[in-house]
Amino acid sequence: MGEPAQRLEPANKPPQEETISPWKEAWRKFRKNKIALVGTSIVFFFILVAIFAPLIAPQGINEQDLPNRLQPPSADFWFGTDDFGRDIFSRVVFGARLSLTVGFLAVVGSAIVGSMLGIIAGYYGKWVDTIISRIFDIMLAFPSILLAIAVVSILGPSLRNALIAIAIINIPNFGRLIRSRVLSVKEEEYIMAAKAIGMSDSRILFSHVLPNSMTPIIVQGSLAIATAILEAAALGFLGLGAQIPEPEWGAMLAASRALLVQAPWTLFFPGLAIMLAVLGFNLMGDGLRDALDPKMKT
Amino acid sequence: MKTQEKVLDVKGLRVSFFTDEGEVPAVDDIDFYVREGEVLGIVGESGCGKSVTSLSVMGLIPSPPGKIIGGEIKLNGEELTTASEKRMRQIRGNDVAMIFQEPMTSLNPLFTIGNQLMDAMLIHKMGNKKQAKQRSIEMLKLVGLPRAEELMNDYPHQLSGGMRQRVMIAMAMVCNPRLLIADEPTTALDVTIQAQILKLMKDLNTKMNTAIMMITHDLGVVAETCERIVVMYAGKVVETGPAVEIFKDPQHPYTRGLIQSVPDMRYKKQRLYSIPGNVPKPGSIKQGCRFADRCEFAFDRCRQEDPPLYQTAEGHSTRCFLFDEKEETAHDNRNTVKS
Numbered sequence A: 001m002g003e004p005a006q007r008l009e010p011a012n013k014p015p016q017e018e019t020i021s022p023w024k025e026a027w028r029k030f031r032k033n034k035i036a037l038v039g040t041s042i043v044f045f046f047i048l049v050a051i052f053a054p055l056i057a058p059q060g061i062n063e064q065d066l067p068n069r070l071q072p073p074s075a076d077f078w079f080g081t082d083d084f085g086r087d088i089f090s091r092v093v094f095g096a097r098l099s100l101t102v103g104f105l106a107v108v109g110s111a112i113v114g115s116m117l118g119i120i121a122g123y124y125g126k127w128v129d130t131i132i133s134r135i136f137d138i139m140l141a142f143p144s145i146l147l148a149i150a151v152v153s154i155l156g157p158s159l160r161n162a163l164i165a166i167a168i169i170n171i172p173n174f175g176r177l178i179r180s181r182v183l184s185v186k187e188e189e190y191i192m193a194a195k196a197i198g199m200s201d202s203r204i205l206f207s208h209v210l211p212n213s214m215t216p217i218i219v220q221g222s223l224a225i226a227t228a229i230l231e232a233a234a235l236g237f238l239g240l241g242a243q244i245p246e247p248e249w250g251a252m253l254a255a256s257r258a259l260l261v262q263a264p265w266t267l268f269f270p271g272l273a274i275m276l277a278v279l280g281f282n283l284m285g286d287g288l289r290d291a292l293d294p295k296m297k298t
Numbered sequence B: 001m002k003t004q005e006k007v008l009d010v011k012g013l014r015v016s017f018f019t020d021e022g023e024v025p026a027v028d029d030i031d032f033y034v035r036e037g038e039v040l041g042i043v044g045e046s047g048c049g050k051s052v053t054s055l056s057v058m059g060l061i062p063s064p065p066g067k068i069i070g071g072e073i074k075l076n077g078e079e080l081t082t083a084s085e086k087r088m089r090q091i092r093g094n095d096v097a098m099i100f101q102e103p104m105t106s107l108n109p110l111f112t113i114g115n116q117l118m119d120a121m122l123i124h125k126m127g128n129k130k131q132a133k134q135r136s137i138e139m140l141k142l143v144g145l146p147r148a149e150e151l152m153n154d155y156p157h158q159l160s161g162g163m164r165q166r167v168m169i170a171m172a173m174v175c176n177p178r179l180l181i182a183d184e185p186t187t188a189l190d191v192t193i194q195a196q197i198l199k200l201m202k203d204l205n206t207k208m209n210t211a212i213m214m215i216t217h218d219l220g221v222v223a224e225t226c227e228r229i230v231v232m233y234a235g236k237v238v239e240t241g242p243a244v245e246i247f248k249d250p251q252h253p254y255t256r257g258l259i260q261s262v263p264d265m266r267y268k269k270q271r272l273y274s275i276p277g278n279v280p281k282p283g284s285i286k287q288g289c290r291f292a293d294r295c296e297f298a299f300d301r302c303r304q305e306d307p308p309l310y311q312t313a314e315g316h317s318t319r320c321f322l323f324d325e326k327e328e329t330a331h332d333n334r335n336t337v338k339s
Helices: A022-032 A034-051 A088-124 A126-141 A144-155 A159-185 A189-196 A201-212 A214-237 A249-255 A265-292 B050-058 B085-091 B113-123 B129-142 B161-173 B191-208 B219-225 B243-248 B253-260 B300-304 B325-331 B333-338
Strands: B006-019 B022-035 B039-043 B066-075 B096-099 B179-183 B211-216 B228-233 B236-242 B310-313 B316-318
Touching: A022 A034, A022 A265, A034 A088, A034 A265, A088 A126, A088 A159, A088 A201, A088 A214, A088 A249, A088 A265, A126 A159, A144 A159, A144 A214, A159 A201, A159 A214, A189 A201, A189 B096, A189 B161, A201 A214, A214 A249, A214 A265, A249 A265, B006 B050, B006 B211, B022 B039, B022 B050, B022 B066, B022 B211, B022 B236, B039 B050, B039 B219, B050 B066, B050 B096, B050 B179, B050 B211, B096 B161, B113 B129, B113 B161, B129 B161, B161 B191, B179 B191, B191 B211, B191 B219, B211 B219, B219 B243, B228 B243, B228 B253, B236 B243, B236 B253
Parallel strands: B039 B211, B039 B228, B096 B179, B179 B211
Antiparallel strands: B006 B022, B006 B066, B228 B236, B236 B316, B310 B316
């Protein structure tokens, strides 16, 4: 963090200089990163689209306009129409709602559960760590999409269950990340100093260990949203996530895969939306990583 | 003269680490005490058990693998080795506080100085937020930091090492403990800052009547601050006595070696004295005096029996057979040592 040369000479600082919190410092670095800003803009664009979907979309998601079936993109139908005459633009716009919601909720859920388990495993060690870590290992031994399919087939196919499945399969990623972070943070001298002033274990966990393990959670979180959106689309495509006629991007791809030659726009635009959303979150996540934790760069 | 009441009384303390290679005794049957308002120096090379001793007093021995296997630690008459974790938490910071070697990493980088100082008070319920803030500012002023009010909102990375160590001292003193354990408080600091920090600690010791247990390998630090000294070697106390006397009349060959190893700036000697050999690995010496292998005065008995502490003067004792009356008459070794 920062240039050490600067840190060592606080006495020479003009007193009027505002205090720089580590978060402000990170924001300053983030702002300088052009690519990250592009990613963030894409993310915010999708968020806005999702929020104002009813205002943006010219038609309802399931309004069939049979005379205008399979129209190519035009001034009337920006992204064209599908085989039921539904406006693809409107469906993609509403699809942003579904995909972003699934992405956010799944990641928030797995981040919370994963961090808690990771902190407990890392801080207490011993058999607690052994049990939690082995469970993570078992979960990571399966290809994640296979595990998600297994979870969905137990719960039954629906968008909500896909969300739960994605949250579950991401838990070990967060758990292991936080565990390793906690293992190094707990050896820091300020933890010993906190113990020496009589701080309790739970307080040390939440006021010292957790905040100091926050940066990897944020970075991993933003990258995981991208993966979660992709996984949701994959489940939707396989018919295990969102169900027809929900305008979920993956499900839209699945529904129109027979039309690839006849009406490529029916696949192109939902696919483009998936790609852009994933790209946006990835770029933003990379930028966050560079700003928050330069050492994590690989 | 200060009151004679003992703040800390350690008797027969034994701490071992249980590793894959078996039990490793780090501290083996040590006795010492700290009187109210006194500065006691614990001196010894790295690995002699100084830090383990201080951590045992705090109840912070990393366990496993460490464990206190015997002896008692009495703080203000209260036994600490059997105290519950809950009681220990109340004691830490409140009755006994500790400052560490590395000021650069002893503060949480994510919180402001004020935040961390106030935390120390709020944990022990020494008043509400406002009072805590006021007292924190007072403490920062007391430890000689300029612009205390602004400093409260500063983050640790904005402070220099010396300033951070002052903050650590303020944090340790905020609840007015009766005993402050300082584990090599100046080792990581510049020489010029070292003197300031030592002076500050000495001032606080006089002003607030807080006893200090100064753990160090630096005899200069001891000479400057301590009233009494405990010299440790390989987990045992080898010599203890008033600082003045130990510097004037060091008795144990190890103490003599330590004093001789301090460079003297006034003379340019050909070669600085060093004690031959290294500190033995804990647990490696099963029989005899632990210093025998490095001692130039060692004789047969030293390699067979473990010497007890011999009292040689009022409050001054030495763990060395050279001070056994029988040996003295037989070998007249003491004079050899003294000359």
